[in-house]
Every structure is written in C-alpha cells, then in structure tokens.
Amino acid sequence: MAAVIDGDVIFYQFSRSLMERGNFRYLRIRTEIRGWTLLKERLRFPLTVTVTLFIPTLNEITGMRVIMPRIQSSWCDQILISDGGSTDGTVAYAKEHGYDLHIQSKPGIRHAYIEAWPLIKGDTVITFSPDGNCVPEVIPDLIAKMKEGYDMVVGSRYFQGAKSEDDDLMTAFGNWMFTTTINLLHGGRYTDAMGIYRSYRANLFRELDLHKEESYVTEKLLCTVMGIEPLLSVRAAKRKLKIGEVAGPEPRRIGGDRKLLPIRWGGAYLLQVLREVYYWK
Numbered sequence: 007m008a009a010v011i012d013g014d015v016i017f018y019q020f021s022r023s024l025m026e027r028g029n030f031r032y033l034r035i036r037t038e039i040r041g042w043t044l045l046k047e048r049l050r051f052p053l054t055v056t057v058t059l060f061i062p063t064l065n066e067i068t069g070m071r072v073i074m075p076r077i078q079s080s081w082c083d084q085i086l087i088s089d090g091g092s093t094d095g096t097v098a099y100a101k102e103h104g105y106d107l108h109i110q111s112k113p114g115i116r117h118a119y120i121e122a123w124p125l126i127k128g129d130t131v132i133t134f135s136p137d138g139n140c141v142p143e144v145i146p147d148l149i150a151k152m153k154e155g156y157d158m159v160v161g162s163r164y165f166q167g168a169k170s171e172d173d174d175l176m177t178a179f180g181n182w183m184f185t186t187t188i189n190l191l192h193g194g195r196y197t198d199a200m201g202i203y204r205s206y207r208a209n210l211f212r213e214l215d216l217h218k219e220e221s222y223v224t225e226k227l228l229c230t231v232m233g234i235e236p237l238l239s240v241r242a243a244k245r246k247l248k249i250g251e252v253a254g255p256e257p258r259r260i261g262g263d264r265k266l267l268p269i270r271w272g273g274a275y276l277l278q279v280l281r282e283v284y285y286w287k
Contacts, residue, residue, distance in 0.1 A: 055128075055129065055130050055149060055152060055153055056083045056084075056127065056128040056129050056130065057081065057082040057083055057084070057128045057130050057131075057132060057149060057205075058082065058083065058084040058085075058086055058126045058127055058128030058130070058131050058132070058208065059077065059081075059082040059084065059085045059086070059132050059134055059145070060086050060088070060119075060122070060126065060131050060132065060133050060134065061085065061086065061087050061088070061105075061133075061134050061135070061136055062087075062088045062089075062090065062115055062118035062119070062133075062135075063087055063088070063089045063090065063092060063096050063100075063136060064089065064090040064091065064092055064096075065092045065093065065094045065096060066092070066094075066096050066136050066137055066261070067092070067094045067095045067096045067099055067261070068094075068260055068261025069136045069137040069138050069259070069260040069261045070096060070099055070100075070136045071099070072138065072260050072261075073136045073137075073138060073140075073142060073260070074099075074103065074136060076142040076143070077142045077145065081145045081146060081149065082128070082132070082145070083127065083128055084106060084126070084127045084128055085105040085106065086105065086106045086107075086108070086122060086125055086126060087100040087105050087106065087107045087108070088108045088110060088118040088119070088121065088122035089107065089108070089109055089110065089118075090110045090113055090114070090115070090117075090118055091109075091110065091113065097109070106125060108121060108122040108125055110122075113231065114231025114232075115231065115232070115233045115234075116222065116231050116232060116233060116234055117231065119211070119216070119234055120216075120217050123208075123211055123217065126208050128208060129207065129208055129209075130149070130152050130205055130206070130207060130208060131205065131206060131207075131208045131211075132145060132148055132149075132203075132204070132205040133202050133203065133204060133205075133235075134202070134203060135202050135203070137259045137260060137261065138257055138258065138259050138260030138261070139172055139202075139203075139256050139257065139258075139259055140161070140202070140203045140254070140256075141254065141255060141256075141257065144161050144203070144252065144253075144254045147161075147252040147253075148161055148204070148205040148252060149205065151205070151250050151252055152205050152206075154250070155248060156248045156249065156250045157206060157207055157210065157242065157247035157248045157249065158204060158205070158206035158207070158210065158238075158242050158247060158248075158249050158250075159204060159205045159206070159249070159250045159251065159252060160196065160197075160198055160199075160201065160203070160204045160239075160249070160250070160251045160252075160254075161201065161203035161204055161205075161251075161252055161253075161254025162196070162197045162198035162201070162251040162252070162253065162254055163181070163198050163201055163203075163254055163255065163256045164181075164197045164198050165197045165198065165251045165252065165253045165254070166253045167253065168253040168254060168255040168256075169255055169256070170255070170256035171255075171256060171257050171258045172256050172257070172258050172259055173256070176268055177268070180200075180268065180272055181198065181200050181201075184199060184200050184236060184275060184276075184279065185197065185198060185199040185200060187276075187279055188236070188239055188240055188243065188279060189243075191279065191280075191282075191283055192240050192243045192244050192279075192282065192283075193243050193244070193246070194239060194240075194242075194243035194249075195243075195249070196239060196243075196249075196251070197251060198251070198254075199235075199236060199239035199240075200235055200236055200239070201235065201254070201256075202233070202235055203254050203256075204235070204238075206238070206242075210238070210242070210247075213245075214237075214238065214241040214242065214245070215241075215286065216234050216237060216238060216241075221237060221286070222237075222278070223281075224274045224275075224277035224278045224281060225274040225278075227273075227274065227277065228270045228271075228273045228274045229270070230267060230270040230271060230274055232270075232271050232274050232275060232278075233271075236275050236278065236279060237278060237282070240278075240279060240282045241282070241286065244282070244286070244287075
C-alpha cells in the first residue's frame with residue numbers, strides 16, 4: 007500500500023479502513039512526504055484498546071478487600087472474576103461490586119481461563135491476581151505498552167530492578183530455571199516467563215491453542231491441573247510475536263492460601279516446555 011501525502015502523517019488514518027475492531031493487521035506502509043520515503047513494516051496497532059481485567063479467584067476475600075479498591079474504573083472496560091469455588095465471601099464481594107462473574111464447573115486454575123474466556127469483552131486482556139502479588143498501579147503501564155503495538159506485555163518481577171518479595175529459595179530458582187530454559191529452547195527474551203501478571207491480545211488464547219486439552223497432556227502424568235502462563239510464553243516466543251516487558255514488582259501475599267504445587271507443577275511444566283520443542287509448530 008503506497009500513498010503520497012503532503013503534511014503530517016497519521017498512520018491510524020491508513021489503517022482505519024483495513025482493521026476490524028480488536029483485530030491487529032500486519033501492514034507495510036510506504037509513505038512519501040515531499041520526496042522523503044518512510045518505510046514502516048509490520049505495524050500492528052489497534053485504533054482503540056478495550057481492556058478486560060481477568061481475575062481467577064479461590065478464597066481471596068482478604069486480598070480483594072485491600073487490592074480491588076485501588077483499581078481505577080478508567081483503567082479497564084470490564085472486570086471479570088472466574089471463581090473456583092470460594093467459600094470465604096469472594097463471590098459475594100464480586101457480586102456486590104458489580105463485577106462480571108463466572109463460577110467454574112471444573113476445578114483447577116487452567117479451567118478458570120478456558121471456561122470464562124468466551125465472556126471476555128475486551129480485545130486486550132490483563133490477567134491479575136488479587137492476593138497482593140500484583141501491584142494494581144502497573145495496569146496503566148501494561149496498557150500503554152500494548153498501545154505501542156505489542157502482542158503481549160509481561161509485568162516482569164525481575165525487569166529493570168523489580169524484585170519479588172514473595173519468592174523463597176525454591177520459587178526464585180524455579181522461575182529463573184524455567185525462564186532460562188524457555189529462552190534457550192524457544193527463542194524467548196523474557197526476564198519472567200512464569201508470572202500471571204501480563205497483558206495480551208484476547209484472541210491469542212485461541213491462536214496459540216491454549217484452550218485445547220491436548221496442549222496440557224503432561225499434567226496428567228503428575229495428576230494435577232496447571233496454569234497457562236508457561237505455555238503462553240513458550241508459544242508466543244515460537245510464533246515470534248512482539249513481546250515486551252514492564253517492571254512489575256511482586257509484594258508479599260496479603261491473604262489466602264498459596265495455591266502453588268511446586269513438585270507437581272514444576273514437573274508438569276518442565277515436561278511441557280521440553281515437549282514443545284517438537285510439538286505444536
């Protein structure tokens with residue numbers, strides 16, 4: 007696509023007729039301005055960004071009472087809670103505050119995503135934990151970075167001086183090991199490939215086959231149900247998507263019980279990362 011323009015160039019005008027809502031297109035724009043040629047390749051940007059804040063919960067009422075009031079309504083268009091069977095008032099809190107709510111039919115963090123994903127209204131999703139580990143004030147940074155044309159932006163616990171106050175020796179080593187392995191085997195450039203706190207195009211969930219049971223066969227070997235984030239990191243890297251990071255420091259958990267199963271999840275994740283070397287092209 008080529009155009010000769012006299013004056014300032016607003017690239018949104020070029021893409022308006024080419025883009026559908028929520029759909030990122032790959033464009034090659036050759037723009038000539040008074041004899042000067044500007045070549046912009048693979049520009050990807052939405053005219054508008056609509057944001058769903060997606061929050062999986064299981065007995066997180068203590069954290070929600072502290073964290074949720076810090077989330078400004080102007081930051082997102084939808085807050086969607088996917089609850090795994092809370093008995094502590096988490097569901098009542100979500101209803102009281104008017105959040106969209108899904109109650110899981112199957113237990114496990116992965117099913118919180120798969121079951122609730124059709125309810126997402128935004129073209130951009132931010133996955134968020136309300137237990138205090140995710141700093142709400144990072145949300146505008148994630149959105150701003152997405153508006154630069156990124157497919158996914160990770161709120162990294164280890165980027166540009168950010169730290170995790172919730173890490174212990176085992177989790178710190180595990181996060182480093184998995185991130186390093188994903189970078190080496192799958193061409194990633196992550197400082198944090200494992201964390202929940204990130205924003206990405208909502209349609210990536212299906213594009214990367216994260217909704218398919220066959221993508222998680224390794225969890226059956228260890229009798230567990232694991233999360234989606236390591237696989238999302240792996241397949242986004244394999245597809246050579248545009249991935250960025252912002253600093254997302256991790257404070258200590260405020261309340262609720264830690265859901266991490268380090269041995270079972272660690273084994274299942276390791277097998278999954280290795281399997282992806284030859285599976286899913």
